[in-house]
Amino acid sequence: MGITKTQGIVLKYTNLGEADKILTILTRSKGKIKAIAKGCRKPRSSLLAASEVFAFSEMVLYKGTNLYHVTQAETRETFYNLRKDLLRLSYAVFFVEMADTVSDEEIPSERLFLLLSKALFYLAEGEIPIGLISQAYQLKLMDISGYRPNLSRCVHCGSDDFESYKFDVELGGLICGQCEKSGKNVIRISAGTLETVKLLLNTEISRLNTIKIDNTIFNEIDKLVKKFVETHLEKQFKSLEFLDEIKNNYQE
Numbered sequence: 001m002g003i004t005k006t007q008g009i010v011l012k013y014t015n016l017g018e019a020d021k022i023l024t025i026l027t028r029s030k031g032k033i034k035a036i037a038k039g040c041r042k043p044r045s046s047l048l049a050a051s052e053v054f055a056f057s058e059m060v061l062y063k064g065t066n067l068y069h070v071t072q073a074e075t076r077e078t079f080y081n082l083r084k085d086l087l088r089l090s091y092a093v094f095f096v097e098m099a100d101t102v103s104d105e106e107i108p109s110e111r112l113f114l115l116l117s118k119a120l121f122y123l124a125e126g127e128i129p130i131g132l133i134s135q136a137y138q139l140k141l142m143d144i145s146g147y148r149p150n151l152s153r154c155v156h157c158g159s160d161d162f163e164s165y166k167f168d169v170e171l172g173g174l175i176c177g178q179c180e181k182s183g184k185n186v187i188r189i190s191a192g193t194l195e196t197v198k199l200l201l202n203t204e205i206s207r208l209n210t211i212k213i214d215n216t217i218f219n220e221i222d223k224l225v226k227k228f229v230e231t232h233l234e235k236q237f238k239s240l241e242f243l244d245e246i247k248n249n250y251q252e
Ligand SMILES: [Zn+2]
Pocket: 154, 155, 156, 157, 158, 159, 175, 176, 177, 178, 179, 180
């Protein structure tokens, strides 16, 4: 009960009545919450900007019996640039859908909040290649959600003796030649891919520009990340399917 001041990013909403919305917000201090924004669809509402998807605001929330209410909001970022470019917009929708999937209501994760806000910021800014932001975002999000891939030792026996590298998607890490039998859900990766995945996990999104990746490695990582995310989050992202469709029409 009571009043909370926190930062929040709107993940999605449903309209309510004539002029209200129920927002799903990833907040910095309360985790994911649902909150009513009363009157926010009126053109002169002070909550108008803060009630759009992606909006990043300083919020004052009041906890009622069932739901939170947004009583005040000062919007810091609407990420307006994202709406001018279908490809960027689609990635943003995907990032938000992923954050929604891995977050639980009222379980705070400041790391997830900061990751999403940085990913949206650099996606909108346009200085860092989109594909890199996306791969780093997904890997970091998996790490935060308890699925940090094991990239130094065999996930089965712990050996660090590798002739070549294979990644067991199900077990979530490298698997050595002795342990790898089935070939099921196992992806062969190059040493360069392995090193780059480590870099992506350990580099701040703001500094991704320092990483140079050739196409072969980029594509290997894309395949690995996609399988890894799908397997562990057990979800087909609608936004990702759409993204794959339109990606072919763009040259980065
Ligand atoms: Zn092994």
